Amino acid sequence: MLDKPYCSATLIINRRIKFSQLVNPQNSFYLLKMKRLLLPFYLAITCCLSCHRPKVVYIQPLGHVEESTMNLVKAAVEKFYHYKCIVKPELSSTNDILADSKTRYEANRILSKFNSNENTLILTEQDIAVVNPERHSKEWGIFGLGYQPGTTCVVSVFRLKQNASIALFHDRLIKVCLHEIGHNFGLPHCTSGDTRCLMRDAKGSIKEVDQAQVFLCPQCRKQLCSGSGICL
Numbered sequence: 110m111l112d113k114p115y116c117s118a119t120l121i122i123n124r125r126i127k128f129s130q131l132v133n134p135q136n137s138f139y140l141l142k143m144k145r146l147l148l149p150f151y152l153a154i155t156c157c158l159s160c161h162r163p164k165v166v167y168i169q170p171l172g173h174v175e176e177s178t179m180n181l182v183k184a185a186v187e188k189f190y191h192y193k194c195i196v197k198p199e200l201s202s203t204n205d206i207l208a209d210s211k212t213r214y215e216a217n218r219i220l221s222k223f224n225s226n227e228n229t230l231i232l233t234e235q236d237i238a239v240v241n242p243e244r245h246s247k248e249w250g251i252f253g254l255g256y257q258p259g260t261t262c263v264v265s266v267f268r269l270k271q272n273a274s275i276a277l278f279h280d281r282l283i284k285v286c287l288h289e290i291g292h293n294f295g296l297p298h299c300t301s302g303d304t305r306c307l308m309r310d311a312k313g314s315i316k317e318v319d320q321a322q323v324f325l326c327p328q329c330r331k332q333l334c335s336g337s338g339i340c341l
């Protein structure tokens with residue numbers, strides 16, 4: 110039994126199993142030895158695949174998004190998570206992702222439609238909402254939503270721009286994008302009580318977003334490192 114994975118197939122060389130013994134079906138240890146022989150290959154391949162998975166977050170504009178907005182997010186994600194960001198060509202907003210009110214888009218429908226197996230941050234200038242039974246609201250406008258864990262999240266600039274200077278809007282946008290990507294990387298809402306931590310639950314309040322900083326508390330940082338291997 111191998112007690113830890115490794116990224117090299119070279120250990121197979123040290124195994125003292127003759128091929129002629131392995132291919133002899135009369136050998137009572139035939140299957141067992143085949144398993145032992147193949148296991149390192151299997152571990153090496155799976156380990157190498159995970160070790161060399163490209164650290165990329167794709168930015169997917171949904172509808173028109175200002176280039177300066179995407180460049181800002183790209184730079185912030187690359188600086189904070191040390192992942193390369195690649196901006197994808199714009200996708201059209203379609204009626205099937207509209208919320209029931211037809212006045213804005215439904216975030217769960219967006220995630221469901223565009224869920225990707227690659228890390229993807231969907232950016233839109235359209236307003237987005239979710240149905241929130243807890244608040245007895247048919248639709249609840251939100252800043253962003255992300256699978257936790259997962260690979261896809263969506264952020265709308267619509268509410269972040271309201272009553273904000275350019276500087277304040279940019280500050281909000283960066284924090285919300287890093288927050289939703291944090292969910293994709295497996296982080297739940299922060300429970301440390303550190304008001305600076307960007308993984309705090311904003312509960313739909315822009316004041317909470319403004320109170321946070323571009324900062325992960327030690328608890329969230331530790332969880333990100335142990336859970337996803339992203340050690341900042």
Ligand SMILES: [Zn+2]
Nearest residue numbers: 299306326329
């Ligand atoms: Zn935290």
Ligand SMILES: [Zn+2]
Nearest residue numbers: 288292298310
């Ligand atoms: Zn959240």
